[in-house]
Amino acid sequence: MHPAPALPAPEEPAVRTVLLRGGDVYSPADPFASALLVQDGQVAWVGSDGAAESYARDADLVVDLDGALVTPAFVDAHVHATATGLALTGLDLTGCPDLAEALRRITAFVRAQPAADRERGVLMGHGWDETGWPEGRPPTLAELDRACEGAAVYLSRTDVHSALAPTALRALVGADLAAHAGYDADAPLSRAAHHAVRRIALARQTPQQRDAAQRAMLRRAAELGIGAVHECAGPDISSPEDLTALLALAGGGAEAAAHPEVFGYWGELGAVDTARRLGAVGAGGDLFVDGAVGSHTACLHRPYSDAADLDGAAYLTADQIAGHVTACTEAGMQAGFHAIGDAALAAVVEGVRAAAGKLGIAAVRALRHRVEHAELLDADAVAAFADLGLTASVQPAFDAAWGGAEGMYATRLGAERARAMNPFAAMVRAGVPLAFGSDAPVTPLDPWGTVRAAAFHRTPEHRVSVRAAFTAHTRGGWRALGRDDAGVLVPGAPASYAVWAPTDLVVQAPDERVANWSTDPRSGVPGLPDLTPGGPVPRCLATVVRGRTAHLAG
Structure with a gap:
């Protein structure tokens, strides 16, 4: 070694x-x-x-x-530090082969916790994904209650847009939980009901638990060659205390051990002053325009292929988006939105265009406003992103996990729409700035895996070169912050x-033809590691x- x-x-x-x-x-x-x-x-x-x-x-x-x-x-342009740390140190259900194993792991985890934590706090877990289980369904509330043995346990789905919540956790929210959108008496909670239980779960974490989780996440990032992360915080995803604690930890002064740098975003509509007070660099990140495909909450123009009565969740209108972008631009602060489905992305484009019409397109472009995920983009939306100067903060690992003809996207959306997801090459050709991230804990911190996922996208026409992917995961993260001097x-x-x-270093093209690989120094192009799928990183x-x-x- x-x-x-x-x-x-x-x-x-x-x-x-x-x-x-x-x-x-x-x-x-x-x-x-x-x-x-x-x-x-x-x-x-x-x-x-x-x-x-x-x-x-x-x-x-x-x-x-x-x-x-x-x-x-590397720069990971979209993380949730505390949730990632809790997944690293707590219950991780990622990769569970079936429902029975998930329930077994939940019970084992609950029994391993100190009695005081089981009685007073909320235990945390993450990563379950029913789409890969033979049963094809999440546990019922009765099954979950038996597995949790009376403990309050919060178990976020892999996309963090729905969660399993046993009776003990639901009781902490109170009777009004049933009035929230996304409530189900026997199934995972989504939308507002999910936000309600998540707020309770995070509020019950002690400062010591939060600090340990944040340190674990920053330590793991550094071990992987990550020198900076963008924390996407907000009232529906974390808390003000969580963000300020993370920023204080990362900026701990000359006497503290070094950490990756942390740049915070606060995703609350119109909350420019709050973002500044908390030390955030932007009023965006996970400011939700919609949800996620896996939870049937990404907002679509046409219903889901596997749920004809659902077309997702629309959390913000184009008018609200326009107002937020206008307020941020006037204040000289970057705005940003979480948008995945084609209808959500259309609302973002409409809203940003309206703000540009009011303030002038040059003023809007100058702030490099961001769109997180930006998955179901068509050619018109790609062109609009380029015209409006929008930065696409994207996660290639989503395609590696859920893309392809047999993947979750195809199940939820049908083959045609699934093939349109994450069109990185089209964005690069149009001049849309890309910043790569993981959305950890949704997908793991894995920078070389992220570069590989973009270069070997499951839909070949969406692939980019390793060099372009590496740039998006290094310099692209700095450019997304408006800092052009870093990442190189x-x-x-x-x-x-x-x-x-x-x-071995090669110049690797976005396909598998050997003729597009080179180790010839006369090319004058610096090489990067060979990231052929299946090989080591x-x-x-x-x-x-x-x-x-x-x-x-x-």
């Missing part, structure tokens, strides 16, 4: 000047670069080992990379980078955030 580079440990102070040499450095400044000089948290120089000798005598630390690859650190290793850029164990040896080590492999 290749050793980690001899960088300072995460709990140690940063070294002022560091020279890394003897590896491969992924930089547009020099496609043949093998050395990198970092000074005061910024990239100071990129070049060859021979030229690096002139810098070595003045460096405070010289690190031999021993053939390792250095790239910009060039002089003057922040020194946020990851070091990867040595691997690179191992992260170190993650450095603005010159400070956030992760060092053991």
Whole structure:
């Protein structure tokens, strides 16, 4: 196993000047670069080992990379830190093969918890997905109550747009739960009913539980080469206390151990002042225009193929969207929306166009307002995104998990609409800025897996090159924040980078033809790891955030 580079440990102070040499450095400044000089948290120089000798005598630390690859650190442009940490440290039902196993795991988890936690708090779990179970259904309330043995347990579906809630948790909300949209006496809760039980579940988490979960998430992100995350918070997905605690943890000061940077979004309609007070960079993220396909709540023009009486949930109108974009633009703050279905995306386009008509399109474009997920886009919507300067914050792992002819999208939407999902190549061709994320815990933190999912999309015409996907998952996340100087290793850029164990580097096209792969250095294009499906992904040896080590492999 290749050793980690001899960088300072995460709990140690940063070294002022560091020279890394003897590896491969992924930089547009020099496609043949093998050395990198970092000074005061910024990239100071990129070049060859021979030229690096002139810098070595003045460096405070010289690190031999021993053939390792250095790239910009990844940016995960859509996460839910506390929920991800709770999934990492609590009950994870992802990949359960059937209903019986899910119920068995729930019972085992409940029994393993301290009695005080079972009696006073709400236990948390995530990740169940009935579409892959032979039974083809979630548990009934009676089955769930037996499995939970009287404990209040919140179990979010894999898409986090519905949840299993036993009687003990429902009782904490009270009798008015039944009046909420999305309530079902015997099935998972969705829409407003789901939001009600989630608020109760999160409110019952202690500050210590929340802190442990957030630390677990940031630690895991750093282990994977992620140097920054965008936290998508809001009143229906987390809480003000959750967001402020996360931002305080991530910005813990020079004496604290380094973490990935955190940029918060607050998804509440018209709440520009609230977003600013909480320290958010934008009033958006999970500001829900609709829900999710798996929960039958993504808003569609035509009903679901497997539920002809449903066409999803519409949480915001085009007029409300226009008002929010107008208020944010006038305040100089980025707006954003969660929109998945074609009807929801049409409402976003209509609303943003109305705001542009009032304020001028240049003012709207300048803020790079965001749309999270943006899955069921047709050609007109793609063109509108490009025209309005909208950033698409997308999750390629959704296609890897649910795309394809036999996947959940095809079941819910039918083959024709499923093939239209996540048209990354069309967005790139139209000039729509892409920022890649995971929506963790909906899909796991897995940056190389995300790049692979985009390059080998289940619908071939939607594939992009590995290089384009990598850019969307590094520099794209910074551009989505309005910061064009980061996410690339060039002089003057922040020194946020990851070091990867040595691997074969190729220039990989968005298809499987060998003729489109190259290891020829004369191409002048820096290579990236071979991400052919089924192969390994690179191992992260170190993650450095603005010159400070956030992760060092053991």
